[in-house]
Amino acid sequence: MSDVGTLERMFGDPWDPANPLGHAAAVAADEREEMFGEGERLLDRFVLNAEFVPVEYGGRLTGLDRLVRMMRPVWRRDPCLGLGYGASSFIASVNVWTAGSDEQRRAFARMMLANRKIASVYHELAHGNDFARAEFAATPGPPGTLLLNGRKEVVTNAKRADSLVVFARTSPEEGSRSHSQLFVHKEDLPPGRMTDLPRFRSMGMRGVQLGGLLFEDCPAPADAVLGAPGRGMETALRSFQLTRTALPSMMVGVLDTGLRTAIRFTSGRALYGRTAADIPQVRATLAEAFADLLVCDAFGTVAARAVHLLPGETSVYASLVKYMVSKLLIEAMDRLSLVLGAQFYIREGEHAVFQKLLRDLAVIGFGHAARVACLATVLPQVPQLARRSWPAAAEPPADLFRPDAELPPLPFDALTAAASGRESLSTGPGALLDEHGADPDVRRLAEVFARELAALRDEALALRPRDLGVAATPEALAVPARLAAVLAASACLGVWRHAGDPFLKDPAWVVAALTRLTARIGTGDGRLPAPLAERLLSETLTRYADGRAFDLAGGPIPG
Structure with a gap:
């Protein structure tokens, strides 16, 4: 079965200027305002479209989180490939799998497996x-x-x-x-x-x-x-739950390459008798970008698994993943651009890929739904969540946080336009507080987010009907925005509590992740204490030297 490692090896070393599938070739195609032809031909050989077709129709689509992982190498190399080759057909496909007849589904599958394009x-x-x-x-x-x-x-x-x-x-x-x-x-x-x-x-x-x-x-x-x-609108609202969950999470690969480019630049840049990577502010920026990437991956992965395990709750998670993950990715790349200085906008040379990624990534800020539209989608549901779920929801299943655990098939027919007051992911901080022997720093931050959820419940119950519509005030929209931070923190806590990987079991990364998220709820500035930043940076530089991805899986990548 085709896997991420196979696709990574087919792309080869992105930094090799002679590699026809490397960064230099992708940037050159961008300068010509053309699709990356060699990249498309590789994806034809790999039959990437099979990732968008369920197994029962001859494809390789088994889980939404697996699809995200399969698409990360594509977005890491060239977001134009990610959108123009992959996402366009994926966005179309979920409507067919959600509402199409068996005949329509089979016709769609035949086209996809023949490397055709569907808009x-x-x-x-x-x-x-x-x-x-x-x-x-x-x-x-x-x-x-x-x-x-x-x-x-x-x-x-x-x-x-x-x-x-x-x-x-x-x-x-x-x-x-x-x-x-x-x-x-x-x-x-x-x-x-x-x-x-x-x-x-x-x-x-x-x-x-x-x-x-x-x-x-x-x-x-x-x-x-x-x-x-x-039923077109109903189909769209259900299918958007898959695309709003998966697409921003795929784009974590863009930040991976952006961070890798910044490390490559600072490691070779001499300033005042030392490398730029030795400057404390630069080191903090690199560490914080890594922490933000882990937050994005944890929230996106958990939300993708929720489509399988908690389909009735997905309407809440999908829109808030689109809001939060896209915001974190764009802001992290913006901060990294300051590390590169004038190199971030130069369109030629070894680091030219960064300016391309920065421009391409801006698209996820709106896509088929702007971030504010995602908040407006969740806002009408917030009072009911506050009444029905937040006081006494049961914890979600542990497999929600275990990427290696098997999932049931994608339940296209079980997705609903609204969650009807059901939402269990936010139980994460409270569940951690109920455990004995939790790391004190993790416990302290869990208390912060537990208090935030209680405050959100009071504010949600005070919202009036006129606060929930298209004329919603910024103050009203701030409620689902802060809820997004609570859910992201809960996802990180869940991944940490159920982790088997030594790094993910280490409290350092989850403390860093939650510290970064405090800035999203106004209880902190999100800056990492120097010892914690150094711990994160050490992991970042080790992965860079070993040729491993910066996401939760940390798998091998060329270059």
């Missing part, structure tokens, strides 16, 4: 993330057809895709049952009725083909609808 066609510039107002229409046409009319814009692989998953208005009525999703094959559309719009140029992801499509009375088969007509 997710959602976005309309006039309405942004407000899909309920989408105007693109699919109306009854001649018998057995729907007529497609309207524009879709900023669509990844709009021109290159062989098929499309299209979000369309199928009823003029207002409400949640006015839209559907369609699985449309371009070969079924008559010529001249669908026009490719010019590519949208972008600051980051310059190699990704962000195009648009114009449909004018374009007939499509009526049986292209995924699921029952009018």
Whole structure:
């Protein structure tokens, strides 16, 4: 079975300028505003698309956390590959697995396993993330057809895709049952009725083909609808739970390369008779970036496993992972850019990959849902969580925190649009306090987050109905933002409590992780004490020297 190690070895040493799959080649493709051709050909040979197809349909998709791990090497090498080759088809796929018929699923699987491309066609510039107002229409046409009319814009692989998953208005009525999703094959559309719009140029992801499509009375088969007509919004809300969980966690690979580039630069940069890596502020920045990466991986991994084990709670975790992980990754890269100084924006030379990663990473701040939209998704659920779960929720299963534990199949049919007041991950700090003999520093920080959850409960119960809608104040949105920090801390505590790896069993990393998260709830500045920073930096430099990843798994990587 194909695994992460195989893919890493196929990519080879990224720092070798002669490697056609290395950083220099990826940066060169970016300068040409082209997709990284050699990278795409490698992923064709690896049949990466099989990772998006469940085993029962001939693919390799068994667990969402495994998918994240498989995609990390791709994002580590080139985010344009991650989005333009991988994420575009993944985003489309989850709608088919969630709502499609067996025939539609089999057709999708055949295309994926043949290395074809399928685009997710959602976005309309006039309405942004407000899909309920989408105007693109699919109306009854001649018998057995729907007529497609309207524009879709900023669509990844709009021109290159062989098929499309299209979000369309199928009823003029207002409400949640006015839209559907369609699985449309371009070969079924008559010529001249669908026009490719010019590519949208972008600051980051310059190699990704962000195009648009114009449909004018374009007939499509009526049986292209995924699921029952009018259920498009419900399908989207369920499928977003997989994409909002998985995509930011995949992008931990971007910070991995960013941190690796910063270490490479500071180790070879002489200042005032010593290397830049000897400067205390630089050392603290590197250690804190490593701690933030571990927070992102712990929260993302636990949330991905929750899709399998706690599907009824996933609507809360998915949106808050998108909010918190994307924020931490972007801010960590911004701080590392200060370490590189003028090198961070230079587009040639050994360290040029950093400026590309920095620009590409900015995309995850919005993607198919901006961070504030993710908070707004969770906000209406917060009062019910405060009433039903936070006072007395049972602890989640231990396997939630054990990446090596087997998982049941992905329960696409068990995902729900809302959690109905169910949420158990936040029990982590309180559960730690109930244990005897816990490390005193871990216990002290667990108390901080337990108190924060109690404060959030009081604030959530005080929210008024008008605080929960589109006109929510920044103060109201701060409640789910702080909840995200509590959940991230809980994920870190759970991974630490159930760890087998010697480093992950060491209290140092979880103390560092929770210390960093105190800045997110206003109880600290997030800075690591010097001895703790040195302990984290020692692990970081050891992994760098040994050629190991900086994430929880710490597996071998080339270069």
